Amino acid sequence: MTATLERPSAPVVSKKRTITPARAALHAFLILTCLMTLAPLLWAVYASLRTYEDTSVNGYFSVAKSLTLANFAKAWEIGDLPHFYLNTFLITVPALVLTLLLSSMVAFGVSRFSFKLNLVLLMIFTAGNLLPQQVIVTPLWRLYRLIEVPEWISASGSLIDSQLGVILIHIAFQSGFCTFVLSNYMKTIPYELTEAARVDGASVFRQYWQLTLPLCRPVLAALATLEFTWIYNDFLWALVLIQDGDKMPVTSALQNLKGTFFTDNNLIAAGSLLVALPTLVVFFVLQRQFVGGLTLGSTKG
Amino acid sequence: MTALQEKPKAVAPSGPPPRRRGKRATALAGTDKLVLAIMLGIPTIVHLLFVWIPTLGSIALSFSRWNGIGGFEDIEWIGVENYVEIFTEYPRFWPAVQHNLIWLAFLLVVPTCAGLLLAVLLDRELRFSRIYQSALYMPMVLSLALIGFIWQLIYTPDGGLLNSVLGLDKPVDWIGDSDINLYAVLVAAAWRHTGYIMLLYLAGLKGVDPSLKEAAALDGASATQTFFRVTFPVMKPVNIVVAVVTVIEALRAFDIVYVINKGRNGLELLSVLVTDNIIGEASRIGRGSAVAVILLTISLGVIIPYLYQTFSKENRT
Numbered sequence: 001m002t003a004t005l006e007r008p009s010a011p012v013v014s015k016k017r018t019i020t021p022a023r024a025a026l027h028a029f030l031i032l033t034c035l036m037t038l039a040p041l042l043w044a045v046y047a048s049l050r051t052y053e054d055t056s057v058n059g060y061f062s063v064a065k066s067l068t069l070a071n072f073a074k075a076w077e078i079g080d081l082p083h084f085y086l087n088t089f090l091i092t093v094p095a096l097v098l099t100l101l102l103s104s105m106v107a108f109g110v111s112r113f114s115f116k117l118n119l120v121l122l123m124i125f126t127a128g129n130l131l132p133q134q135v136i137v138t139p140l141w142r143l144y145r146l147i148e149v150p151e152w153i154s155a156s157g158s159l160i161d162s163q164l165g166v167i168l169i170h171i172a173f174q175s176g177f178c179t180f181v182l183s184n185y186m187k188t189i190p191y192e193l194t195e196a197a198r199v200d201g202a203s204v205f206r207q208y209w210q211l212t213l214p215l216c217r218p219v220l221a222a223l224a225t226l227e228f229t230w231i232y233n234d235f236l237w238a239l240v241l242i243q244d245g246d247k248m249p250v251t252s253a254l255q256n257l258k259g260t261f262f263t264d265n266n267l268i269a270a271g272s273l274l275v276a277l278p279t280l281v282v283f284f285v286l287q288r289q290f291v292g293g294l295t296l297g298s299t300k301g
Numbered sequence: 302m303t304a305l306q307e308k309p310k311a312v313a314p315s316g317p318p319p320r321r322r323g324k325r326a327t328a329l330a331g332t333d334k335l336v337l338a339i340m341l342g343i344p345t346i347v348h349l350l351f352v353w354i355p356t357l358g359s360i361a362l363s364f365s366r367w368n369g370i371g372g373f374e375d376i377e378w379i380g381v382e383n384y385v386e387i388f389t390e391y392p393r394f395w396p397a398v399q400h401n402l403i404w405l406a407f408l409l410v411v412p413t414c415a416g417l418l419l420a421v422l423l424d425r426e427l428r429f430s431r432i433y434q435s436a437l438y439m440p441m442v443l444s445l446a447l448i449g450f451i452w453q454l455i456y457t458p459d460g461g462l463l464n465s466v467l468g469l470d471k472p473v474d475w476i477g478d479s480d481i482n483l484y485a486v487l488v489a490a491a492w493r494h495t496g497y498i499m500l501l502y503l504a505g506l507k508g509v510d511p512s513l514k515e516a517a518a519l520d521g522a523s524a525t526q527t528f529f530r531v532t533f534p535v536m537k538p539v540n541i542v543v544a545v546v547t548v549i550e551a552l553r554a555f556d557i558v559y560v561i562n563k564g565r566n567g568l569e570l571l572s573v574l575v576t577d578n579i580i581g582e583a584s585r586i587g588r589g590s591a592v593a594v595i596l597l598t599i600s601l602g603v604i605i606p607y608l609y610q611t612f613s614k615e616n617r618t
Binding site (some may be wrong): 008026027029030031033034037038039040041043044047055059060062102103105106108109110113119121122123124125126127128130131132133134135136137138139140142144168169170171172173175176179203204205208229232233235236239240251252254255258265268269274275276279280282283284287290291294295 | 330331333336337340341343344345347348349350351352353354355356358359369419422423427428429432433434436437438439440441442443444445446447450451452453454455457460461465466474489492495496498500501504541545547549553555556559560571572575576578579580586589590592593594596597598603604607608611612618
């Protein structure tokens with residue numbers, strides 16, 4: 001394809017960048033594809049900016065009479081979004097921090113020391129990360145009823161219906177992926193580094209905390225970005241493990257919002273966009289980390 | 302489980318001095334052993350307790366009859382009866398299997414081809430390449446639950462984007478019609494999946510040694526020949542990752558159908574059949590677990606080859 005690309009441009013003698021027809025076609029195709037990809041979201045934005053009166057009279061496929069942000073304010077209020085954002089925050093932040101902490105410890109152990117079971121350990125984590133959630137959800141739901149926790153952590157007296165329970169399963173489940181990625185990365189750090197530190201008398205914990213972890217900063221940043229969106233986007237765990245609608249994180253609470261907003265599609269669009277907003281912000285600000293994390297998880301190994 | 306925990310710390314320090322170069326020139330001191338055991342032990346216990354013990358639990362419960370609410374003494378062990386019932390009587394099972402298979406086939410074909418094509422197109426010096434990539438990646442950050450909501454605005458029979466654009470006399474109920482709703486949902490799911498596949502292939506293409514392509518070009522291979530005979534085969538590891546990711550994604554599919562209609566009326570999936578027993582109307586833990594075990598069996602079909610491929614390479618180096 002590139003070979004045929006070159007030919008038409010050959011006779012044109014010009015210092016300026018020439019645009020061949022093939023190039024133009026390529027750009028046209030890509031622009032069209034991108035627009036089609038963005039269309040569902042743009043459509044939601046458009047619907048969210050219109051009033052119920054406008055769309056119920058003229059339909060959605062029409063030129064808007066006026067644009068307003070009122071739907072966002074209304075969705076924010078009726079959907080009680082600040083409350084659900086807080087729920088999500090209370091789950092996501094501890095889950096994220098602890099997942100990275102625990103999986104970096106395992107990754108450090110299996111990649112820096114050799115003992116009989118280190119490959120087995122790594123395989124257990126890697127395989128666990130690939131299981132469909134439904135394989136474990138039923139016994140987990142029952143297990144959570146058995147594990148007793150003090151009242152101040154969970155009003156139910158057990159892990160069920162508590163944010164702690166959701167945090168724990170996120171940590172357990174996501175540590176599979178993070179351990180895999182981190183151990184791959186740590187294997188690329190020369191052994192001589194930790195070896196030298198050990199000779200100088202650094203304890204195992206110092207080798208981990210002060211030497212290895214700082215070197216892993218780029219991959220930790222990538223994983224943090226990725227895990228944030230994954231934990232934020234979780235729907236199933238909270239749906240199953242939390243029964244009290246008030247404790248739901250925002251993604252699972254969408255289901256409640258649907259009822260609250262009856263059939264006002266403009267409100268649903270505004271609500272959906274507000275829920276999507278944090279992940280979209282993360283994506284636009286930290287895109288390189290996001291993409292880097294996904295690439296790391298796949299190409300090495 | 303604990304035995305598995307204890308061993309590493311017991312084995313690591315004792316034994317003869319290792320012959321392997323560098324890794325452990327000096328034996329670990331007592332405190333270091335303990336610290337290392339804790340660092341490995343706590344995460345492993347958490348992972349095993351909440352992921353692998355429940356997996357074994359699913360297998361055990363699949364041989365039982367239980368409502369899940371009562372104590373363990375209420376569990377009635379009935380052998381393979383659940384499986385027999387699922388295969389012969391349970392009306393929602395075979396449709397769910399069929400839908401999961403369609404889901405898998407669709408994801409394996411559409412997003413993979415589209416993602417590969419886009420990756421090939423973008424893997425060159427190109428203006429605005431970053432902008433194109435951003436736009437194509439963007440659906441990836443949205444949750445499938447949210448995608449269910451957003452796409453309903455497109456599919457609604459009255460005033461939805463799709464019907465308006467098509468301008469049909471009789472509006473099509475894309476979500477409500479059980480003959481087509483699966484495909485409508487699949488388009489939405491593929492919308493998100495394509496960006497991921499493109500990302501994987503772009504990374505894969507960057508990893509291909511350019512001298513290979515040059516050599517092929519010198520030998521007179523056309524660009525198409527070079528791609529299919531040289532580049533694509535060299536990307537085998539990426540192809541495997543794409544296959545694994547897609548199969549797992551197809552087995553996990555749940556959020557989007559649950560948001561749309563709780564997985565009924567043409568949108569039954571195996572995952573829905575499992576979940577229905579704890580949050581839906583059915584409350585048959587045994588039968589639900591048997592479906593979960595079927596899911597597990599299928600997923601192990603890709604997990605085990607993947608582990609083998611990933612870690613056998615490790616042993617060689």
